Amino acid sequence: MCVVLLTVLIAECVATLIETTTLVSYENWFTAGEIFAWITANRFETNDIADYCLRYVWPYWIVCSLIYLGIGVLVWWLTVVKNTLLARYTAIGIIVFLAVPFALPGVTNSLANEIACVARQIRNIEKHQNDNDSFRYNSVRQEPAVDKEIYVLSLGESVRYKNLSLNGTYNRETTPLLGKQTDLVLYSDYYANATLTQHALPMLLTDAQTDDFEQHFGKKTIAAAFSETGFKTALVSHRAQLMNNGYHDYLAKNFDTVVFVKHDSLIAPALSNLAKKNDKLFVVTHYLGNHMFYTNRTEDCLVWRPDYNADPKTKSDSLFLNAYDNSLRYTDRLLNKEIETLKQTHRVAAWLFVSDHGEYISPKVSGHGHTYHPTKEEYHVPLMVWYSDEYKEAHPEKVVNLIIHKDEPVCADHVFWSVLDMANIRIDSTLQQEGLSVFEEEVKYKGRTLLLPDGKTIMEL
Ligand SMILES: [Zn+2]
Structure with missing residues (x-):
């Protein structure tokens, strides 16, 4: 005994x-x-x-x-x-x-x-990762009269809305470069629908939502909808991110090309290479970004001191917050580089960025997705869209709609549909949903929810 x-x-x-x-x-x-x-x-x-x-x-x-x-x-x-x-x-x-x-x-x-x-x-x-092999979106599009186009869904990591100077209210200049971009629209009231990457990503890459999360196993990712209309598709991701791990690499399998880079700064150059080789291109870029403990930045981004990692004298709120804001300065540079890369292609081009979830920062607690009582900082995140002059000329009505809706309450459920609509793609009428794209004239307001850390409990927001 x-x-x-x-x-x-x-x-x-x-x-x-x-x-x-x-x-x-x-x-x-x-x-x-x-x-x-x-x-x-x-x-x-x-x-x-x-x-x-x-x-x-x-x-x-x-x-x-x-x-x-x-x-x-x-x-x-x-x-x-x-x-x-x-x-x-x-x-x-x-x-x-x-x-x-x-x-x-x-x-x-x-x-x-x-x-x-x-x-x-x-x-x-393990059981369902191959369930989508026979799935088709049957997507169609009315192509504009252009030969070369490029669309990007850019996925950030742990970026919270509140800390971006781009929002006009944060008193630290965390996004000086994005702040100078014209034709960049930041949505003020966008919520993520999960606080963990492993739950957020499948719902950004497919039309699955919190109440039918597991449905995504039966569907291909958005890359397949682009492929069906003649686009070449690519995933460019930091190699330490979700789609490069053995449990979630099924999310990467619908892309024609998959590039895993060892540093976030290599994402824009990879995008540039892909653009040179493909006339009609859809790319998902995925950053390591601003994950705790906020070490993903270069020395010259250490604007606010002491920084939790660079000056770890004591554990304090300012150290954490400073480190986080310093890492945002780096993210600003990387995202701006991605936009500049697209600009240089002189194509009909559009870029939609969202963060998978936000971040909760305090002296003792740091991170996201750790509790069943997430704070607003964990789900109030940026949705940003940039479009080229050529895009504006090809789709003036979409640009007008995009700007009109920028302060309306939207959420991660709108991303899949917005990215498709950004490229003028519609899918099979049995699957197509109206009013969920920010490029449409009317955006349906729907209740916003969060999938909690057990992967099944849903929280109304
Ligand atoms: Zn994440």
Whole structure:
């Protein structure tokens, strides 16, 4: 009996260390989304998380381990040395009592429930990632009288609306270059529909929404709709991003060309190369971007000091916020370069940028998707559209509509339809939905929702 009890105790100790890590880091119990993110994390994220844990969480690990060591000795003494009926029941009572915290933290996210949610998501991916092989959008388009066009869906990482000086109210100049772009429209009231990349991306690349998230397994990504109308399609992504991991690479399979780059600064040059080789081109670009802990920037972007990473003297709000804003300066440069690349093609060209989700920054808590109570900063993110002079000439009515709707409430459900409509593509009448494109005359207002970290609970916004 002693061996069984000690084995359970070791499991409880491991669970305590995991929960302590998230309680200290995110002030919340471990969620399914986090477990899944840890399993699928790339080396960049793993290093950052490990670094953070080593810096701040290790004292808690030592205290927890020592407490469990003491309890282990007590259980051994009760069951082996003392070995009376009362002593054995006492040992069992201690073990059961220690299990209570893992069963209770909210019936919706006990550790067992969260692990079951992760297992369900992984099973789904393994079972369904090839379900879309026979799917077709049957897309059609009324082509403008031009030979060369290029459309880009640009996906950011953890960019929150509130911190962009482009919005006209943030007092730090985080987007000086984008701020100078004419023909760039920023939507003021766009919400993401998930706070984790693994949930957000499938809903941006297909027409799946929060209430039918798993439907995306049966559909091809938006690249297929472009291919069907004669476009060459490409994915240019940072190699540490989602579509380059073994669980989510099924999202990359509908592109003609897939380019994984080792640094975000190589995304615009890759786009430029693709544009030289293809007359009709659709590209999805995906950045490593502004993921915590905000190290993705160059030295000359360190405008606000002290920076959490460059000057890690103490753990404080300003250090985190400064590091985040410094990383936004870098994002501004990269996105501006992407727009300039498109401008230089002198084609009918349009670019739609959204961030997969936002970011919550505080002295003790940092990140996104860690709780079942996300803050507005985690889902109020930028939707931006830039169009070339040639595009404006070819589609004046679309540009007018785009500008008219810029302060209306829209969300990630509008992205798939807007990108198709941006290129004048319509899909099979049984699938086509009206009023979900920001390029249409009327945009349907629909309730906005968020898919929470377990991948099934939906929160009304
Ligand atoms: Zn993300």
